[in-house]
Amino acid sequence: MWPRPEAGKVLRTSLRRQLLLWVVLPLFPLLIINGWLARESARSAADQAFDRTLQASARSIAERVGVLDGELTVDIPRAALEMFDPHFQDRVFYRIAFVGGRELSGNAALPLPSPLPAAFDTAFYDVRYRDAAVRVAAYVFPLYYGGSNRLIAVQVGETTLSRQALAGALFRASLLQQLWLTAVAALFVAIGIRHVLQPVRALGQALDEHAADPALRLSPDTVQQELKPLVHALNHALEQLQQQLAVRQRFIADAAHQLRTPLTLLKTQAQFAASQGDEAIRLRALMALEGSTDQLIRLAGQLLALSRVEPGGHPAAWQALDLARLVRDVSGDFVLEAMTRDIDLGYEGEQSLWLHGDPLMLREMLGNLIDNALRYTPAGGVVTVSLARDESGSCLCVADSGPGIALAQRRHVFERFNRGDRVDGAGCGLGLAIVEEIAKRHGATVGVETAAEGGAALKIRF
Secondary structure, three states: OOOOOEOOEOOOOOHHHHHHHHHHOOHHHHHHHHHHHHHHHHHHHHHHHHHHHHHHHHHHHHOOEEEEOOEEEEOOOHHHHHOOOOOOOOOEEEEEEEOOOOEEEEOOOOOOOOOOOOOOOEEEEEEEEOOEEEEEEEEEEEEEEOOEEEEEEEEEEEEOHHHHHHHHHHHHHHHHHHHHHHHHHHHHHHHHHHHHOHHHHHHHHHHHHOOOOOOOOOOHHHOOHHHHHHHHHHHHHHHHHHHHHHHHHHHHHHHHHHHHHHHHHHHHHHHHHHHOOOHHHHHHHHHHHHHHHHHHHHHHHHHHHHHHHOOOOOOOOOEEEEHHHHHHHHHHHOHHHHHHOOOEEEEEEOOOOEEEEOHHHHHHHHHHHHHHHHHHOOOOOEEEEEEEEEOOEEEEEEEEOOOOOOHHHOOOOOOOOOOOOOOOOOOOOOHHHHHHHHHHHOOOEEEEEEOOOOOEEEEEEO
């Protein structure tokens, strides 16, 4: 079952659309900000261009102010007032006056800047004059007159229609250029996103074309660095799926192979019992049928247990647990059966030993070990379950006083359906296979040794 990205949340938005929104939408606030900056820049550029004309006009007028034979003369050059752009019919004003004194010429009401510029400096300022916005340049220079140096201010003003028109034209040209750049950038972003997402489409196509092949593996080298974790996760999921399918197929094959004979036997025994007229023979046949049924139930149970403990067969419920307590509990479950068989079943070793594992699996493993030991130990024998801890880890041992396992057979006892040479036919050859799978799931190793009592000692080392 595939995990959802978030509980209760279903993603329906296109990834391409999301990328476009995240990349292109931020361009519009930037376009607005840049437009405002472009407008201010256009206004500043227009002011600089027209201010130069104002300054040139004021200085050309100032050059024609002088003293002749002790009299102050003012000769306004015609070009000084005609150098302005006539296209927008701007009005031009001028004023010449002593600083703090009388007017010499021009428009008397044209206001002075505050503060006044220093000598030979020019100040630019905006005023309202005759119901119009006027930009004024004020140029101050000293003139020796009447026995002393006196400051004279020359002011030249112009209405702002021309400069506003120039600023608007510059702004529109800049804004149009930015809009084109934004549109081209959005187009290239869309093309780039489509190109960048091509590997994702290729992955989807590969999965669609090989949907029925659990052996499919995707190559991480065909995608970008950021998508490699996704490809690795998909490959891992496909591996898990392949393992689960293999477990199911193996379980079906094992079940079909191992259940065929017992089921045939059950049918034969049932038919035999039904055909008997002698009540004593029929009773013995029914008892044999009951024994075969028990054996078949045990076989089915162990097949199911094996399918659960195999990799991919069942998710482990890992938790911290006291293995010593669990061993004592499971051993206690077999006390009655041991007493029935006249076998001394006991536990010795650690009183508490904590580890991380799946308690259900560990119970299954211990149950199989103890059950095997009880089955192969004769009446009057001993089965000892022990748990010890040393520097290398922990060791669980189930030892018995039975016939033991020959050295040549020890490497085969963990194979499935291997009953060995000394089995009485009651087993199905899956117990130790289950033990080995559970040990592997817990990172443990399992081995067979000779017990002190002469029988077999199955040891699990964690």
